[in-house]
Amino acid sequence: MTDPASDPQRHALRQHWARIQLGDDSASIERASVDAGFRSYWRVHSRGRSHILMDSPPALEDVRPWLRMRELLATHALRVPAVLAQDLDAGLLLLEDLGGPTLAKVLDERNADDWFGRAIDQLITLQSIPVPEGFGQFGEALLQRDAGLFEEWFLQRHLDLRLDCGAVEGLQLAQRRLMDNALGQAQLLTHRDFMPRNLMPVVDGPAVLDFQDLVRGPIAYDPVSLFKDAFLSWPLARVDDWLAQYHARARAAGLPVPERRIFLRDADWMGIQRHVKCLGIFSRLRYRDGKGHYLDDVPRFIGYLEEVLPRYPQLDGLRRLLDEQVKPALLERAEPLAMAR
Incomplete structure (x- = not known):
């Protein structure tokens, strides 16, 4: 199976979507971390700020369970990443950037x-x-x-x-x-x-x-x-x-x-x-x-x-x-x- 993170068409979709959400045609993205599943994480640079793009290809990994659990935890004051934009059909989320190392x-x-x-x-x-x-x-x-x-x-x-x-x-x-x-x-x-x-x-x-x-x-x-x-x-x-x-x-x-x-x-x-x-x-x-x-x-x-x-x-x-x-x-x-x- 081809890794969706390295698929050129998927990469173009990620970049296009991120630029639309941020209103910045020059926003760039780079790999932020590697996951054991099919999700991938990307750091988006735009106008001196950075955000995280989570990519969960819908055919491989549904992003909705992640969103449901995030809502449950955030509602009870647990510190979790903020969601800034989402496209469930495409499996894309724009999140706050919590920094570099874990x-x-x-x-x-x-x-x-x-x-x-x-x-x-x-x-x-x-x-x-x-x-x-x-x-x-x-x-x-x-x-x-x-x-x-x-x-x-x-x-x-x-x-x-x-x-x-x-x-x-x-x-x-x-x-x-x-x-x-x-x-x-x-x-x-x-x-x-x-x-x-x-x-x-x-x-x-x-x-x-x-x-x-x-x-x-x-x-x-x-x-x-x-x-x-x-x-x-x-x-x-x-x-x-x-x-x-x-x-x-x-x-x-x-x-x-x-x-x-x-x-x-x-x-x-x-x-x-x-x-x-x-x-x-x-x-x-x-x-x-x-x-x-x-x-x-x-x-x-x-x-x-x-x-x-x-x-x-x-x-x-x-x-x-x-x-x-x-x-x-x-x-x-x-x-x-x-x-x-």
Whole structure:
């Protein structure tokens, strides 16, 4: 499939539409960021100012869910991008420009406590929003799908592993326990990718991006996504401390968090479920969609699993699979690559 972002006709449409909206025949556009889906983002320069153009080709990605979720969040005072113009038939939106780097590029040892504190403010605002009637549910079906992604795309397709009956049974038992834990948590509004890469470091923020897949889901999902990011890692002790800070502030805000010990376990287990899912999704992006750079972060996910799984003997089947099959298979893949270099 041709990438719509590189299609000359689509590019001409983007530029023509942006110039009409801004009343500037000399407005220029350039690629602003790359998305894992079919959306693309463009920075529009006009008369010394800049805006963001979101392009969602209607045949590939409907922009209306994004607009509905943006309205829900903005109505409840969450900081999200302002919409300046829209053409639903063409799949084009003109948005305010929130600046250059995401929070992931700005965070460092000195400012992480401050920015994460502000991100917790936004997260608690999001989680306090009543979930509308008929909202999607992060339930059994999605959890089963995530488990299948790990097996089909990471274990089988990427690592070419064929598990024996004992390994399959151990993995399925661990996955069942992770799913039961997620389903047993308090369920509220959940972003599912609330991480620094989807936050913008603006003065009244951070502003929240990529929210079109909001669902009703487990309370620990977004906090662990924030501190155990798919693209940015922190020492485990520091993550535990941030999670404890979130817990105290969520309880003070009246959110239905359990006692601290239970919440920290729930966050660990939710993180394991998420990291296993990401291994499957990133493998699928490589082999189905030709986006191989996501697999560069496989060692990060393996590291997350290695540091947390030993805490929980109930998930020993997954730990054994990691130690006995996944890590050796990854090593075998790495050796030919190293020799080729």
